[in-house]
Amino acid sequence: MADTTLFPGEGDCSVQPTCSSDGLDERRTRQEVAQFLREADKNRRLIEKLEKERPLRIQCRRNGWTDVSGELEECEKVLEEERNAEKINLQKQLGKIYSGVRKFQRQLIDVKPTPELIERLKDIMSEVEISISALKEEQRSCFEDLLKEDRTCRQEVTAYQKKIENWSLAVKSDPKLPTASTAKSKPPDRDLPAEVRALEAFLQKTGGPHGGWDQFDHQAFLKVWTKHSGQPAYRKEAKLYLPVKTLEEIEQHEDWHQEMIYLQDRKREAIQRWKASKNKERQTRIQSQEEAEEAERRKMEAKSHAHLYRTEEEKREAARRLEEWKEEKQRNEEQEEEQRVAEEILKRKQAKEERRRQLEVKLVIEEQLRLKREEEEEQERRRREEEQRDMEERKREAAQGIKRFNERDLHKVEAKLQEKQRREKEEEERQRRIAAKLKEKADGHVSRDPSRLTRPTKGWDERMKNIGPSGGGGPVQKMFHRAVPTWRQGL
Incomplete structure (x- = not known):
């Protein structure tokens, strides 16, 4: 790998x-x-x-x-x-x-x-x-x-x-396959019909309820056999479901299944006959039991009548004692109610007295609070009046100070305005002198000298002084310049 x-x-x-x-x-x-x-x-x-x-x-x-x-x-x-x-x-x-x-x-x-x-x-x-x-x-x-x-x-x-x-x-889950020990210890039921014993003996002899096959194969066989209603054509399809079984084994299992169905039908009929006989015996036993129960019922009725009479006497005695107890209880409740009403009246008087005392204390406290509040209001009024007088005094002082500041600012503004006017006059005089000088220069006559264009400049003359004998070898025939962008050409 x-x-x-x-x-x-x-x-x-x-x-x-x-x-x-x-x-x-x-x-x-x-x-x-x-x-x-x-x-x-x-x-x-x-x-x-x-x-x-x-x-x-x-x-x-x-x-x-x-x-x-x-x-x-x-x-x-x-x-x-x-x-x-x-x-x-x-x-x-x-x-x-x-x-x-x-x-x-x-x-x-x-x-x-x-x-x-x-x-x-x-x-x-x-x-x-x-x-x-x-x-x-x-x-x-x-x-x-x-x-x-x-x-x-x-x-x-x-x-x-x-x-x-x-x-x-x-x-x-198979209860019909007993072990060897149980078969020895438990004798066969002699009351069972012969048909039932025949079916059980057949199943024990042929390998249980599946005829010696496992449950899965037997269920597959039953499915195909039921589908074709037991017709011989089922064998071909059963061979597909049961590939490990031969046709002979399938036919033998079919014979075993039919024999088991026959024995089951006989067992069912025998069980029905056995049930009918058991029902008849049960009805006879029930009838005799009903007669015995009727006699027992009459005896019990006599006893119940006597017991009922004694019970009624006991009930009347209990009712009398209950009535006496109720009267005694009612008298006790009336006494308790009178005592409770007296206590309630006393409590109400005490509560009324307490409320009156609390009301008096409340009125005294309210009067003290009212006097204190009036005193505080008077002090507050005096304080506000003093503040009002102080504020008016400060307003007068502020008005006088503002007036002095305004007069000072007015003098300063007038001085600045005069200074500005003076500077403007000086500037106008200076501009007038400059214009007169420019006019004098513009009126002068300048002679045209075309040779001035090709004449070397002073900078060029100074440069040529520093060049020795092995210098340039004559005037420059061509001078390279940087290219001019297209957007600047013609400007």
């Missing part, structure tokens, strides 16, 4: 791919490979554990089932060969993919990217991708086949488990 060192040195390439999606696909492929290898290792450990826990071969040999053990060994050998062949095939495919990746890596070491190299790398990558896709498709189909086989095996195992459970249930 391949391990995690399948693609070593993939990050040592000197030339990186130009597309980031290739790196992303490569990382995703690495993750898928790692996940697959983890699952493979988990399955391998599970197989080893199951092989250690498999005691079936030893048990078969211990019980002498050599044919079953041989079949299991042959099946295991075939499966082992198939697994080894599949492992070898998978290793070959992984080796092919590994060699393709190594070849791709060797092409990337110390080379220059050229069209031929890129085409060659594309071919190698396409071959590797095709190999990986083929391996994935093969593994997917293999997994699908294994899943189908797993589902089939699960269904078969479930069916066999149900069959085994039905066997165990049939053995547990």
Whole structure:
């Protein structure tokens, strides 16, 4: 099986791919490979554990089932060969993919990217991708086949488990199959009809209620036999449901089933006759019992009359004592009520006196609070009047201060206005002098000198003074300038 060192040195390439999606696909492929290898290792450990826990071969040999053990060994050998062949095939495919990746890596070491190299790398990558896709498709189909086989095996195992459970249930729930000890210790019921004993003897002799078959096969037989109403055409379909049974065994089971139905019918008729006789005996017994009950009832009625008379006397005596007790209780309740009313009147007087005292205290407290409130109101009024006088005094002082500030600001504004006017006059005088000087200059006559345009400037003369004999060798014929942008041309 391949391990995690399948693609070593993939990050040592000197030339990186130009597309980031290739790196992303490569990382995703690495993750898928790692996940697959983890699952493979988990399955391998599970197989080893199951092989250690498999005691079936030893048990078969211990019980002498050599044919079953041989079949299991042959099946295991075939499966082992198939697994080894599949492992070898998978290793070959992984080796092919590994060699393709190594070849791709060797092409990337110390080379220059050229069209031929890129085409060659594309071919190698396409071959590797095709190999990986083929391996994935093969593994997917293999997994699908294994899943189908797993589902089939699960269904078969479930069916066999149900069959085994039905066997165990049939053995547990069958009350008609007594053991040897019970048969010896319990004698047969001599009161049972002969038909019932005949059916039980027939079932014991022929292998129980299923005729020696297991419950699953017997139910399948009954299903087909009932479907065809016992016609001979059912045997062909029953052979499909019961592949381990021969036609002769099916016919024998059919004869046994018909015999059992006949005996069951006879048993049913005998039980009905037995029930009729038992009903007749029960009616006779019930009639005699009713006569005895009638005599007992008359005797009990006489006793009940006497007991009723005594009970009535006891009731009258109890009623008299109850009436005396009620009168005594009523007198006690009246006395308690009078005492309670007196106590209630006393409590009301005390409560009324308490309320009167509380009202007097409340009036005194309210009068004190009223006087205190009036005193506080008077003090508050005086305080407000003082604050009002202080506020009016501050207002007068503030009005005088504002008036002084306004007069001072007015003097300052007038001084600033005069200063501004003075500066404006000086500026106008200066502008007038400048305009007169410019006018004098503009009126002068300037003579035209065309040679001035080609005459060297003072800067050029100073530059030529510093150049020696090996200098420029004459006037510059051509001077290079920077190009003028199109958007500035013509400005």
